[in-house]
Amino acid sequence: MQDFILTAEILEKARNAIEGSLIQAGVRTALLIDGAGNILSNCGHDSDEIDAISLAALAAANLGATSQIAKLIGEEDFSLLFHKGKNGNIHFGRIGDELILITIFGEDVSLGLVRCRVTDLTDTLLHIFEG
Amino acid sequence: MALIDLSKKEIHCKIVYYGPGRCGKTTNLLTVHSSMADNARGKMLTIETKGDRTLFFDLLPLNLGKIRGFNIRIQLYTVPGQVMYAATRKLVLKGADGLVFVADPLQVRRERNIESLEDLRTNLLEYGLKLEELPLVIQYNKRDLVGTPIPTLTVEELDADLNSVYKAKTFEASAVTGMGVFETLREISKQTVRYVTNKHLLHETK
Amino acid sequence: MNDSPPGRDFHAEIDDAIDTLFAPHAGAGPEASATPASDKAVSPATVAPPAPEKVAPLPASLLTADGADAFSPFEEALLSLDWEISPDNIETARKALKEIQGNFEVDKAVALTEIFALMDRLLEVMAIAPQNVSTSAPKTLQEGLQTLRAAAGAEDLSLIEQTLVDPTLSELRAAIPNIPKDYSKLVSKPQGVAGTEQKTAAAPPAPAAKAAPAPAQSASMDEDLLPELPAAFGASGGRPSRVLVEAVNAHLVVLGKCIAKRIIPVENLFAKTPGYEKLHAIHTELRERLERQKQNLLKALGDDYQADAVVPAEPAKPAVTATACPWPTVALADVGGRMVAFLPEQIAYEDKPAGKVRKCGSFLPIKNLKRGFFGKIGFVVRGELSFLDEAILKTLTIPVANLSGQEAREPKADSSLLVVFKANSGMAFWLDKPTEQLDTSNDRWEPLTDPGTLVAGTLTVQGNSVPVITMRSV
Known part of the structure; x- marks a missing residue:
């Protein structure tokens, strides 16, 4: 496994991409983490109010667990991982093999359009991290 | 996989407490959590499950403070010890920078210790990591049982079983009373931070 | 793990920090206080309170009013869209919307033309460029649906015009991103052939769009252009452009002539001919709709209306x-x-x-x-x-x-x-x-x-x- 060495430039680019796409579209918080639960980028309006460290660790474990569940039913992985709450929703998306993008948004934002944007953003972020 | 964030000058190290089921990994973390000042510790995250087993993992983030402008953060994880949670255990090991192997001194758990250490070695290999190259500390837990009617292993027996190959530093401990918990943590933290910074930072801090 | 010379001091400092911090039962270590841990717990009370419901209250009587059944396919389609923006889901929604429009009484359908057209346009844009659409677009469509539902049950549309119809219109307009339609292509085709194929090709390569060119083709030009007019007026913030005013004035002149010289004589002829009652009714409805459109345009033009507008010469076809x-x-x-x-x-x-x-x-x-x-x-x-x-x-x-x-x-x-x-x-x-x-x-x-x-x-x-x-x- 490779170590991540993040330069300020890469992080800034990633943050700009996330801000420009998701936060501008009304998403509350977007967290970019790695598979081990490290936080690479934390963007959004109430990003300070969320216990991001716990969220990242649980999200990484959650994705690991669901991908095991997927294998148990003969799937490679699930393409949609989403939890719906009363006022808040959370969507998890894989960025390549190593990274995870967590998106937290309210009732007024459509999951379908968040998914579209996350799909677009995935390519951009992969491009940024793979140079 | 240590995360070094040069933009925020942060170093994150991940230390995983490994060992057979019910050897006291979570108790180690709880003791650390309850003894430390609020400003240095984060929120202890445990996933509530029925019974006292760890199903997923426990996480305790710690903050070492600023050293040479670098904010050093350590995250302590435990793995579920029970054999059947192999997948989660492997997942938590992902990106570990340092390891504490917690051994159970009960006579009846002797085989479990050896199996668990072997399991650790193979799981790391699957991530391309070698146990002998990673920071490792072995903790012989539950020393408070010595002298009670419960049959326990001696330190020599434990050394022969678990430490003949790796020659790691060992600590006797009693996680419930707090004995040896911080000695273990101190040693593994030093080794781990040094390991991470040696790998990535030496040229930055000249 | 050997110390290399440049790292020695650094490591010594780290060891000191660790010793201080992890002394058994340590109090607050002085180093540790350098940066307070940011991982403090969040009490659930600090989570933002739920936004107040904004959907207009709908009297229960309206839910069972005529046409209520016609709404449910569209409602279902919107739910699917909320989950996934796919060509199929968009297509289903557009069809369901057309269905609703068809089930409305003619008078109301005409009065609500703009809502229908904007909703359809929003769906179309979702297919072409989902990344440009506001993420609340499905919610806006939901509100559009609520308005239509209310309109279906309302005795008099003017009663809900201010409270429901107008706000819905402005929300729909706001949700539609400014994706310019290629009007130049239309102008270059004097026979009025819709440049639908070109329109699709010119659309940004959105995943949804390339899979299904169909949604982009659907809106026929006459339906499509009408709703653009108010949007165009609104977009310029105040005064409409001179060119637009001239074009609309010219259009009004032609519209008037067509009604007077083409439609009315035929309508009268049908009225007098036994067996042509149905055709007569269709023609009457057609005339009335066109006259209403004319009134709408007159209202929109206001002081800019010129009764003697010059109609530009038809483009020289043979050339x-x-x-x-x-x-x-x-x-x-x-x-x-x-x-x-x-x-x-x-x-x-x-x-x-x-x-x-x-x-x-x-x-x-x-x-x-x-x-x-x-x-x-x-x-x-x-x-x-x-x-x-x-x-x-x-x-x-x-x-x-x-x-x-x-x-x-x-x-x-x-x-x-x-x-x-x-x-x-x-x-x-x-x-x-x-x-x-x-x-x-x-x-x-x-x-x-x-x-x-x-x-x-x-x-x-x-x-x-x-x-x-x-x-x-x-």
């Missing part, structure tokens, strides 16, 4: 048609050994169909094209045909062209089938090979004006005279 083909691209194909061309926007189906279709002889039931027992015909056809009801599609049968004039025979096993359709008339052709797009800009075009034939004119392609086949309304 254009004599040299350039009115369609920038045509689909070139071989039918029975002859090279012919079709209009891309009229192609409703092109594929190699199942064996039983090949035995259809001179008439092709459209329902034979569907795939699988549970498949829908609407899914395999595109263009105008795809907007017809499944029930209607099931009953449609179209003639199979026989250009050679010989006895109809079974087509070759590998030939593909082409169906062209426009304004209720269609025809099927067996092709020797699949169609190819041809750019007509360099080919000589000679129009044919005989309305009795399907040939709109001939193109000269590499020395061969190629008839361009077009369906005309009967």
Whole structure:
């Protein structure tokens, strides 16, 4: 496994991409983490109010667990991982093999359009991290 | 996989407490959590499950403070010890920078210790990591049982079983009373931070 | 883990920090206080309170009012869209919306034209450029639906105009991103052929759009342009542009003339002719709708209305048609050994169909094209045909062209089938090979004006005279 060495430039680019796409579209918080639960980028309006460290660790474990569940039913992985709450929703998306993008948004934002944007953003972020 | 964030000058190290089921990994973390000042510790995250087993993992983030402008953060994880949670255990090991192997001194758990250490070695290999190259500390837990009617292993027996190959530093401990918990943590933290910074930072801090 | 000289001090400092911090039962270590841990717990109380519900209250009586059933397919389609923006989901929603529009009383449908058109446009934009649409677009459509529901039950639309209709209109307008339609292409085509193919091609390569060109083609021009007008006025913030005002004034003059000189005489003629009552009613409705549109435009123009507006001369048709083909691209194909061309926007189906279709002889039931027992015909056809009801599609049968004039025979096993359709008339052709797009800009075009034939004119392609086949309304 490779170590991540993040330069300020890469992080800034990633943050700009996330801000420009998701936060501008009304998403509350977007967290970019790695598979081990490290936080690479934390963007959004109430990003300070969320216990991001716990969220990242649980999200990484959650994705690991669901991908095991997927294998148990003969799937490679699930393409949609989403939890719906009363006022808040959370969507998890894989960025390549190593990274995870967590998106937290309210009732007024459509999951379908968040998914579209996350799909677009995935390519951009992969491009940024793979140079 | 240590995360070094040069933009925020942060170093994150991940230390995983490994060992057979019910050897006291979570108790180690709880003791650390309850003894430390609020400003240095984060929120202890445990996933509530029925019974006292760890199903997923426990996480305790710690903050070492600023050293040479670098904010050093350590995250302590435990793995579920029970054999059947192999997948989660492997997942938590992902990106570990340092390891504490917690051994159970009960006579009846002797085989479990050896199996668990072997399991650790193979799981790391699957991530391309070698146990002998990673920071490792072995903790012989539950020393408070010595002298009670419960049959326990001696330190020599434990050394022969678990430490003949790796020659790691060992600590006797009693996680419930707090004995040896911080000695273990101190040693593994030093080794781990040094390991991470040696790998990535030496040229930055000249 | 050996200390290299440059790291020694650094490591010593780290060791010190660790010793201080992890002294058993340590109090607050001084180093640790350098940066307070940011991972403090969040109490649930600090989580933002739920936003107040904004949906207009709907009296229970309206829920069971006429047309309530017609709303549920659209409601379901919106739910699907909320989960996934896919061409299929958008298509279903647009069809359901059209269905609702069809079920409204004529008066109300006319008054609500703009809402319908904007909702449809929003769906269309979602297909073309989902990344540009506001993420609350499905929610906005929901609100549009609530308004329509209220309107269906309302005795008098003017009562809800201010409270519901107007706010919904402005929300819809705000949700539609400014994706300019390529008006220049329309202007360059004097015969009014919709540049639908070009419009699709020019759209940004969104994943949804490339999978389904169909949604972008659907809106016919007359429906499409009307809703753009108020949006255009609104967009400029205040005064509409001079060009627009002149164009609308000219349009009003033409509209007035058409009503007075074309529609009213025919309406009167039908009124006097026994057996033509139905046609008379249709004409009356048509006239009334046009007059209402005229009133709308007059209202929108306000002081800018000029009763004596100068109507610009019609573009000189012969000058254009004599040299350039009115369609920038045509689909070139071989039918029975002859090279012919079709209009891309009229192609409703092109594929190699199942064996039983090949035995259809001179008439092709459209329902034979569907795939699988549970498949829908609407899914395999595109263009105008795809907007017809499944029930209607099931009953449609179209003639199979026989250009050679010989006895109809079974087509070759590998030939593909082409169906062209426009304004209720269609025809099927067996092709020797699949169609190819041809750019007509360099080919000589000679129009044919005989309305009795399907040939709109001939193109000269590499020395061969190629008839361009077009369906005309009967």
